[in-house]
Amino acid sequence: MERHRTEAVDALILALPETAGSALYGMVDVLAATGTLWRELSGEGPGERLIEPHVVSLSRKPFRCGNGIPVNPDISIKDADAPEILILPELWLAPTDDLHERYAGLKDWIRNCYRQGSTIYTACSGSVLLAATGLLDGREATSHWGYEDLFRRNFPAVRFNPAPNLVIADPSGRIVTAGGATSWHDLALHIIARHCSPGEALRIAKVYLLKWHGEGQLPFASLVRRQPHADSVVRRAEDWLASHFREERAVAGVVADCRIPERSLKRRFKQATGASLMDYVQNLRIEEAKRLLENDSVSAERIASVVGYGNPAFFRRLFKRCTGLTPGAYRRMFHQFQS
Known part of the structure; x- marks a missing residue:
């Protein structure tokens, strides 16, 4: 059954200098199309947007993220209330970069959002940032398969699973992690199905030709990765x-x-x-x-x-x-x- 909302869901998408621009703006585009794009293309007439995505960052000052892509944040973390949806998209991180030494204030803000009821979604290496907040301790999570060894070494309290594309980390469903690279497609469809309706997720999938990666990450993962060690x-x-x-x-x-x-x-x-x-x-x-x-x-x-x-x-x-x-x-x- 379709679920109907009287107002759009507030979604904040985090942007940092390490953020991958394709995941950031792809998520903005897909979420902003909910409720309207299918109706326009199919001739059903105007609709109302079901999710309102906004880019949040450390400040509102423009900057460039991964590969020099320009970002103009809509809001800063110091001015942002805890949103219904908080998305931490893919970051360009080395497989040894655990973010322990960076973004202390941002980590506090993410923890506070969760305490105030936000549902937190991560795509790919965004889960590394979430792990650095401690919110994944004792919980199952996924990320790109290339970060499996980083999690094993630096976040042993996290039950890392490289196989699936999506992992719901807690019974309430308020922490969801997605796998590597374009698994943000799967994450976007999950968000739309959950916060709007499964029917709207299907319509968005049709409009954008998005495919649900039911095979997970295992077919794409390298089983042999040389680890840095001195032995x-x-x-x-x-x-x-x-x-x-x-x-x-x-x-x-x-x-x-x-x-x-x-x-x-x-x-x-x-x-x-x-x-x-x-x-x-x-x-x-x-x-x-x-x-x-x-x-x-x-x-x-x-x-x-x-x-x-x-x-x-x-x-x-x-x-x-x-x-x-x-x-x-x-x-x-x-x-x-x-x-």
Whole structure:
């Protein structure tokens, strides 16, 4: 059933120098179109805007955000009351930048908005800023898969989940985090469905040709990421495995090459990389399988053998667990970009 409101929902979208302009202005455009654009394009006559988005920043002084895109804030945080909707969009952050040392006053303002009843939505790396406020402690959250290690190291109290596109962090639904990059599309549709109506979300999706990414982030995530660390033995192990991961006894081989006790290597490897030796080998194999599926027409059975698995059924189960898709579905998904 459609829900009708008598007045537009107030939504503040945060802009900082690190903000990605595409996510900022894309969200402004999509939310501002609620209640009006579909009616105009379909000939139904004028409508009334259902969400009023405004750009909020540290001050009202104009500045440039990511890639030099100009921003003219509508309001500053010192003058802004707690909105019904507060959106923290994508930030251009290095995978080691946890924002602990920046924006103390802004973090206080975000916490105060939540205490006063705001519903907080984050897109992509916006959840890093929210994590730095402490509001995600003890809660499940997502972000771009590239920030998984940052969360593991710097926000251990957050239950980080890199797989889904949206995570509702608390039973009240007042904290929602979205995954990477264009998952702000999914977030915008969720906001519209929740604060306006599912029907309006569908209409906006049709107008903007927005697709709900039901497959989540796993098909796009890199399973192997080199972590900064100072353990030369672990680095040697990583280098050896990069060339020998296809071998049947890869774990035994890397232990022999590193010339330290197996238990010590496994402990140090897990501590430095966050992954066990066996998981690291499996991740290397699945990444190679993904590359072959993206660029070749070789059968899944042959690919299983090439990457080190003699049992194709086990390979298929492992592949789906790591990517969320079967090898065949993964191939079809990525071949559409080549047609």
